Amino acid sequence: MLTYSETGTVISSVGLRICVYVFLRWIPGHQLPPLIYLSVLSYLGFFALSWRASAEANQWRVQERQVTAAQSSDAWPQGSANGGKTRKGDAELVADDGREPRSSRDLTIVRSLMCGLPTSSLWNSITVTLHVILALFTVDMVYRAQLLHKSSDLSFARVGYVTDTTASILVREPNSSQSPIFVSYRSVPDNDESAVDAWKSAGQLPWLSNATDFTSSLTISKLHPTSRYQYSVSNNHTGFFVTAPRTGETSPATGKFTFLASSCIKANFPYNPFSHPLSVPGFRHLAKWVPSLHASFMLFLGDFIYIDVPRRFGSDVESYRQQYRQVYASRDFPAASKSLPWIHVIDDHDIANDWDRGLADPYMAAIEPWNLYHKSVNPPSARNSTSYATFTQGPASFFLLDTRRYRSPTDALHPAAPNKTMLGSTQLSSLLSFLSHRDPSGVKWKFIISSVPFTRNWRINAADTWAGFLHERNLILQAMWDVSARGVGVVIISGDRHEFGATAFRPPKKGKWPLSATVHEFSCSPLNQFYLPTRSYSEAVSDDDGIDEVCIKYVPDGNSKFGAVELEKVGGGEQGLLRYRLFVDGVESWQHVLTTPHVSEGERKGKEALWGE
Numbered sequence: 001m002l003t004y005s006e007t008g009t010v011i012s013s014v015g016l017r018i019c020v021y022v023f024l025r026w027i028p029g030h031q032l033p034p035l036i037y038l039s040v041l042s043y044l045g046f047f048a049l050s051w052r053a054s055a056e057a058n059q060w061r062v063q064e065r066q067v068t069a070a071q072s073s074d075a076w077p078q079g080s081a082n083g084g085k086t087r088k089g090d091a092e093l094v095a096d097d098g099r100e101p102r103s104s105r106d107l108t109i110v111r112s113l114m115c116g117l118p119t120s121s122l123w124n125s126i127t128v129t130l131h132v133i134l135a136l137f138t139v140d141m142v143y144r145a146q147l148l149h150k151s152s153d154l155s156f157a158r159v160g161y162v163t164d165t166t167a168s169i170l171v172r173e174p175n176s177s178q179s180p181i182f183v184s185y186r187s188v189p190d191n192d193e194s195a196v197d198a199w200k201s202a203g204q205l206p207w208l209s210n211a212t213d214f215t216s217s218l219t220i221s222k223l224h225p226t227s228r229y230q231y232s233v234s235n236n237h238t239g240f241f242v243t244a245p246r247t248g249e250t251s252p253a254t255g256k257f258t259f260l261a262s263s264c265i266k267a268n269f270p271y272n273p274f275s276h277p278l279s280v281p282g283f284r285h286l287a288k289w290v291p292s293l294h295a296s297f298m299l300f301l302g303d304f305i306y307i308d309v310p311r312r313f314g315s316d317v318e319s320y321r322q323q324y325r326q327v328y329a330s331r332d333f334p335a336a337s338k339s340l341p342w343i344h345v346i347d348d349h350d351i352a353n354d355w356d357r358g359l360a361d362p363y364m365a366a367i368e369p370w371n372l373y374h375k376s377v378n379p380p381s382a383r384n385s386t387s388y389a390t391f392t393q394g395p396a397s398f399f400l401l402d403t404r405r406y407r408s409p410t411d412a413l414h415p416a417a418p419n420k421t422m423l424g425s426t427q428l429s430s431l432l433s434f435l436s437h438r439d440p441s442g443v444k445w446k447f448i449i450s451s452v453p454f455t456r457n458w459r460i461n462a463a464d465t466w467a468g469f470l471h472e473r474n475l476i477l478q479a480m481w482d483v484s485a486r487g488v489g490v491v492i493i494s495g496d497r498h499e500f501g502a503t504a505f506r507p508p509k510k511g512k513w514p515l516s517a518t519v520h521e522f523s524c525s526p527l528n529q530f531y532l533p534t535r536s537y538s539e540a541v542s543d544d545d546g547i548d549e550v551c552i553k554y555v556p557d558g559n560s561k562f563g564a565v566e567l568e569k570v571g572g573g574e575q576g577l578l579r580y581r582l583f584v585d586g587v588e589s590w591q592h593v594l595t596t597p598h599v600s601e602g603e604r605k606g607k608e609a610l611w612g613e
Contacts, residue, residue: 008046013116024271051118145277151325157237160377164225168377248442257394262562263301263495264526282528282560283332285586301495302347302451315362344374347451444576487599495525508546558584
């Protein structure tokens with residue numbers, strides 16, 4: 001039976017190993033490091049007590065064996081048949097060095113490694129060292145990037161929003177000797193080196209200061225649709241981009257219009273002690289596919305930074321700025337952005353976990369670097385000082401939602417309360433106008449970009465998703481079904497859950513909408529983060545609203561996921577086709593095809609008369 005100190009040793013050892021494994025490989029939650037530090041200190045204390053008790057017990061056993069040996073020797077008189085020699089069995093019994101038989105020693109070593117209990121001095125050192133190393137891995141995960149890689153000297157450039165005639169470039173350069181920064185560009189056709197254009201000036205950035213964390217943006221204009229360009233910045237950065245096709249059209253080279261989507265980045269996760277603390281394997285997985293996908297842009301759906309994971313080091317502007325610099329300073333980022341524009345929406349970990357407190361602190365500190373690094377080269381906001389936006393490219397129009405700034409407190413009202421809102425009245429009105437607006441000819445799809453899932457099918461922390469705002473969600477769904485019923489495909493793109501789920505929102509059976517008006521959602525994340533070891537998605541039972549939310553595909557596993565949305569025209573251009581491709585840990589794992597709802601000419605004219613279109 002184990003002593004109290006041995007029991008404490010085993011419990012603290014096992015607890016330490018479990019916590020470290022969960023923290024470094026499953027979920028890097030801020031609750032775990034304190035438990036790990038407490039466990040290793042408890043382990044060392046209990047180990048010392050157990051080792052001392054074991055040493056005393058071992059000394060007592062040696063003495064007892066020596067006494068037994070003496071008594072055994074005295075039991076054989078001199079000159080007896082034994083010749084005064086100790087019996088073989090007694091010799092094994094009374095070995096005065098205190099060693100156990102080999103089989104027993106092997107078992108003790110295994111017990112030491114498995115349970116952390118003390119044994120011989122060599123194995124004691126190995127066992128204790130292993131436990132201390134586990135704790136040091138945790139310290140490394142939490143503190144190395146924060147202390148050694150503040151990235152204040154980061155210099156980089158990237159492409160943001162690209163239209164058919166313009167491209168936005170973000171530049172950061174803290175070295176004042178590089179000022180002013182000059183930006184040039186030239187046309188670089190894919191397969192015709194002789195047609196490479198001469199460099200042209202796009203303008204200059206005269207002075208970069210700490211007021212903007214040494215960032216600034218510039219727009220290159222007077223470009224041609226579906227043309228490939230190279231840009232060059234005088235601080236030794238360059239990249240490529242392809243301008244968007246004209247509204248309603250697709251790329252003449254591929255016959256498609258493609259964009260990517262994902263969310264959630266945590267560097268060096270799953271943890272690898274031999275990796276750079278700012279390494280992002282998800283960037284490498286993405287970069288591998290960028291050349292062949294020919295995507296127009298990446299829609300990043302929030303949680304670009306994790307200010308509070310695994311530990312919040314501050315709530316001031318500089319703390320948030322540093323987090324952005326560290327992601328952009330990753331050695332893996334250039335390959336994922338050199339020829340891929342990035343467009344961003346905001347989510348909770350860009351501010352604080354499950355953010356629902358409007359403009360309260362630390363929102364203003366968090367939004368400042370988000371505006372500098374993301375909004376400055378995003379599509380123009382729908383209104384001044386807002387982060388939600390709309391734009392149209394090729395055969396699709398997009399509404400980028402802000403699901404954090406305007407939402408009601410999650411627990412303040414019932415999910416179905418009419419006055420509970422995620423978007424606020426102004427943004428909701430803008431979204432409904434966007435949905436009802438008739439797009440130009442050739443635009444077959446409307447995409448709603450939400451940082452959090454629209455479906456109720458995710459059950460863990462569902463109140464933070466649209467499942468906590470059912471009244472407003474139903475208003476939006478009805479507007480979506482109206483649009484879909486007139487032959488326009490409506491798709492929701494979301495992230496946040498660290499899993500993939502494709503869901504179909506069927507209209508109520510007794511409603512005014514046909515089944516063909518079904519709205520679809522593709523929710524995909526993370527680009528580089530943990531995934532839940534438990535399953536959290538299951539079909540919601542249709543309640544009083546009569547809405548069926550049908551699971552098309554659920555993929556929970558994988559530390560890196562992103563989706564590619566490919567749009568084509570079929571049926572002589574009268575109908576649109578959407579192909580969704582899912583990539584998990586760098587491997588394509590699933591495809592799904594949708595088409596825009598078919599509406600006969602008679603139905604179309606009838607609906608246009610009904611809706612006054």
